[in-house]
Amino acid sequence: GDSVTQMEGPVTLSEEAFLTINCTYTATGYPSLFWYVQYPGEGLQLLLKATKADDKGSNKGFEATYRKETTSFHLEKGSVQVSDSAVYFCALSENSGYSTLTFGKGTMLLVSP
Amino acid sequence: GAGVSQSPRYKVAKRGQDVALRCDPISGHVSLFWYQQALGQGPEFLTYFQNEAQLDKSGLPSDRFFAERPEGSVSTLKIQRTQQEDSAVYLCASSPEGGRGYTFGSGTRLTVV
Numbered sequence: 001g002d003s004v005t006q007m008e009g010p011v012t013l014s015e016e017a018f019l020t021i022n023c024t025y026t027a028t029g030y031p032s033l034f035w036y037v038q039y040p041g042e043g044l045q046l047l048l049k050a051t052k053a054d055d056k057g058s059n060k061g062f063e064a065t066y067r068k069e070t071t072s073f074h075l076e077k078g079s080v081q082v083s084d085s086a087v088y089f090c091a092l093s094e095n096s097g098y099s100t101l102t103f104g105k106g107t108m109l110l111v112s113p
Numbered sequence: 114g115a116g117v118s119q120s121p122r123y124k125v126a127k128r129g130q131d132v133a134l135r136c137d138p139i140s141g142h143v144s145l146f147w148y149q150q151a152l153g154q155g156p157e158f159l160t161y162f163q164n165e166a167q168l169d170k171s172g173l174p175s176d177r178f179f180a181e182r183p184e185g186s187v188s189t190l191k192i193q194r195t196q197q198e199d200s201a202v203y204l205c206a207s208s209p210e211g212g213r214g215y216t217f218g219s220g221t222r223l224t225v226v
Contacts, residue, residue, distance in 0.1 A: 042219055043218050043220060044156070044204065100172075101156070101158065101215070104155050105155050106153075106154070
């Protein structure tokens, strides 16, 4: 079955540091890939997505590139802010039917001033 | 409404008690999903509705879990004879079509004591 593996946290960074959160996946088909963010006390919010190989999703300074050859979708940001502190989830959905999401376990990011 | 609304936000149940969790999706959204998020884990799919039809309930962990959406809008997830392992955040999401463009609610945190 489908699965998503992402690096364990917490990831602790100082403000303006470079961020990478690794994500790799296993899928039977050709999935779409997503990063969701969950701020404390809030629901999951879509951060960015990519639907085919070599696509780059980007939003709010975050980027991730769909790498089919390495089955990866690593999240990056050049300069993190305290307000980026949250839990980040990598997810995939098969591009057929009603597309349920398969999530990784999540990575907590803590950014200090 | 403007977003997906879930109630209650928090629920404490004694072991063996029945609980009902409510989800109000975005008006007009055809698709509705329930996910279960255990502490420190990513969300896991429970069930999917298209309008009032429950098309997939493969993720429901046992026959104590039951979901309905009788008029194709509000949905209720019911858990009978709750057990400690049912403690989790239950997330609802809706989408205007086939799973594309999910909007998640803030979830109901269920604690079984």
